[in-house]
Amino acid sequence: MSVVEQVLGRLDDTRAWQEPLYRDLHAHPELSLHEERTRALVAERLCALGCDVVEIGGGVVGVLANGPGPVVLHRADMDGLPVTEETGLPYASTDTAVDESGATVGLMHACGHDFHVASLLGAVELLAFEPGVWSGTFIALFQPAEENAAGAQAMLDAGLTSLIPRPDVAFGQHVLGHEAGVVGTQSGPVLSAGDSVRITVFGKGSHGSMPHLGVDPVVLAAAIVLRLQTVVAREVDPTDFAVLTVGSSTAGTKSNVIPDRATLLVNLRAYDVDVRARVIAAVERIVHGECAAAGSPQPPTFEYYDQFPLTDNEADVTATVTEAFRRHFGPDRLVPLGRIPASEDFSRVPDAFGTPYTYWGVGGFPAGQGVPNHSPFFAPLIQPTLDTGTEAIVVAALAYLGKDNQ
Numbered sequence: 001m002s003v004v005e006q007v008l009g010r011l012d013d014t015r016a017w018q019e020p021l022y023r024d025l026h027a028h029p030e031l032s033l034h035e036e037r038t039r040a041l042v043a044e045r046l047c048a049l050g051c052d053v054v055e056i057g058g059g060v061v062g063v064l065a066n067g068p069g070p071v072v073l074h075r076a077d078m079d080g081l082p083v084t085e086e087t088g089l090p091y092a093s094t095d096t097a098v099d100e101s102g103a104t105v106g107l108m109h110a111c112g113h114d115f116h117v118a119s120l121l122g123a124v125e126l127l128a129f130e131p132g133v134w135s136g137t138f139i140a141l142f143q144p145a146e147e148n149a150a151g152a153q154a155m156l157d158a159g160l161t162s163l164i165p166r167p168d169v170a171f172g173q174h175v176l177g178h179e180a181g182v183v184g185t186q187s188g189p190v191l192s193a194g195d196s197v198r199i200t201v202f203g204k205g206s207h208g209s210m211p212h213l214g215v216d217p218v219v220l221a222a223a224i225v226l227r228l229q230t231v232v233a234r235e236v237d238p239t240d241f242a243v244l245t246v247g248s249s250t251a252g253t254k255s256n257v258i259p260d261r262a263t264l265l266v267n268l269r270a271y272d273v274d275v276r277a278r279v280i281a282a283v284e285r286i287v288h289g290e291c292a293a294a295g296s297p298q299p300p301t302f303e304y305y306d307q308f309p310l311t312d313n314e315a316d317v318t319a320t321v322t323e324a325f326r327r328h329f330g331p332d333r334l335v336p337l338g339r340i341p342a343s344e345d346f347s348r349v350p351d352a353f354g355t356p357y358t359y360w361g362v363g364g365f366p367a368g369q370g371v372p373n374h375s376p377f378f379a380p381l382i383q384p385t386l387d388t389g390t391e392a393i394v395v396a397a398l399a400y401l402g403k404d405n406q
Contacts, residue, residue: 003133003402004328007126007394011387018122018390019382023091025114029080029107031097032145033058033154038078038117042142045121049128051140054163057155058144061164064128069136070400073167073355074123074393075346076116077146083108087379110378112175112364117142119173119389126394127401134401137165141349149194149308152348161352169317170350170357171396173389176340177370178363181384183325183392184337185360187318189271191311192241194343195280198303199224199264199287202296208256218251220294221262224287225249228266231282242279243269243341269341273310308343314356321358324399328391337361342373360396362389 001009021041030038035058043060046053051062059078082099084106085092095107124140141164145151178184201221206214225246236242244266251262266283270276287300325334337360350357364380365371371378399405 003404004395004398006133007130007398008391010126010129011390014122014125014390015387018118018386021121022114022118022382022386025117026089026109027091027093028095029093029109029114030078031082031099031107032079032148033150034097035078035144039142039144042078042117042121046124046140049124051124056160056163057151057158059151059155060142061160062124062140063164064124064138064140066131066137067135070168071137071139071165072397072400073139073141073170073350074120074397075141075143075170075172075349076120077113077143077151078117079113079145079147079151080107081110081147081374082106083110083374083376085110086376089379108376110375111147111373112378112380113146115175115364115380115385115389116173118386119393122386122390123393123397126390127397133403134398135403136401138397138401139164139167143349146345149306149345152345156348156352160349166353167350167355169400170353170355171321171393172344172346172357172359173392174359174361175364175380175385175389176361177365177372178335178361179367179370180363180365180381181388182333182335182363183329183360183388184335184363185318185322185325185358186337186339187313187315189310189312190337190339190359191344192269192271192341193273193276193310194306194308195268195276195304196306197266197268197283198305199266200261200301201264201287201291202261202298202300203259203294204297205260206258208258211258214258215295215297216258217260217262218258220290220296221249221251221264223294224264224290227286227290228283231279231286235282236275236279240275241271241339241341242275244279244283269343271310271339308345309347309351311344311347311359313358317356318358320399321360321396324395325392328395360392362392
């Protein structure tokens with residue numbers, strides 16, 4: 001019996017509590033940086049499994065030490081989204097919360113973070129119950145606030161790097177709309193860098209019947225929106241990747257009042273930091289230019305927020321994990337993940353330690369029936385998704401910690 005088979009031999013026992021825990025987490029999502037209930041559940045189970053537990057920066061870390069050897073970190077995110085669930089599941093969330101604007105919003109685990117938490121807790125138990133076949137340290141890091149790119153940095157700002165051992169390798173995974181039971185890997189850039197920008201441009205208010213006495217920021221904003229569409233089409237090399245989306249344009253309150261300002265919300269994505277820098281520079285140049293052309297009475301303002309780093313999988317680590325997956329899952333269940341234009345803040349943690357990492361995907365839906373993340377209908381199959389996610393963490397960890405690999 002291989003080390004992996006021995007550790008996974010208790011999966012039936014783990015599944016007995018893991019599935020009910022998953023349903024409970026799904027029914028009770030929490031907004032970013034408000035994951036108190038989830039954190040408490042995680043900390044309680046980590047303590048029961050014999051981990052040294054550290055609660056820090058809104059997250060919780062379990063350190064499972066088992067003699068000399070490599071240090072492996074796996075991260076799971078915990079936060080839900082302000083989405084009203086429409087899955088019809090018997091364990092669907094009906095919870096609500098008050099968001100930062102003061103509005104009451106529905107809550108949903110519409111991005112699979114409940115699977116991530118349950119899978120990692122299951123992997124910790126499986127490793128804790130078979131200490132004889134592996135050696136080293138396994139770190140289970142449960143992170144808040146991935147959705148707004150604040151959680152990893154919050155844990156780092158609170159002193160994470162000085163409170164846990166430096167990992168030799170780090171992992172992350174995500175449930176996606178692929179077929180349930182498959183895992184996907186990708187070397188190099190896998191998730192894009194992402195930036196949101198709040199751009200405010202200024203006009204001069206006037207009566208709607210007297211536009212010559214004002215400077216119309218609505219027309220100015222419209223000109224900017226159209227011109228921004230040329231950035232990717234005409235300023236980015238066609239062999240490079242970039243996305244620029246204007247997701248919101250707001251100005252004014254009444255049809256016959258020319259307002260004094262307009263606000264654009266812009267989202268940027270790129271797989272290359274130089275491309276990202278060029279796109280940002282182009283956006284700012286265009287906005288300044290259009291404001292000058294319109295006679296704007298003051299310069300525009302730019303507020304950058306929800307900024308996500310590039311997720312760039314290290315080649316050797318990815319090759320090691322991919323081969324371990326191939327041996328365990330077989331070639332039919334291992335698929336190329338490809339590049340995904342969504343963004344993550346996972347890489348901030350290994351980058352802070354100077355640790356190589358890889359981040360893979362796990363399918364969660366019937367073949368041909370995948371639902372995109374963040375949809376109110378996002379309802380991955382509990383099985384085989386939960387087993388696959390748990391097994392993937394164990395298999396990747398044992399590729400470094402297993403005594404037959406040391």
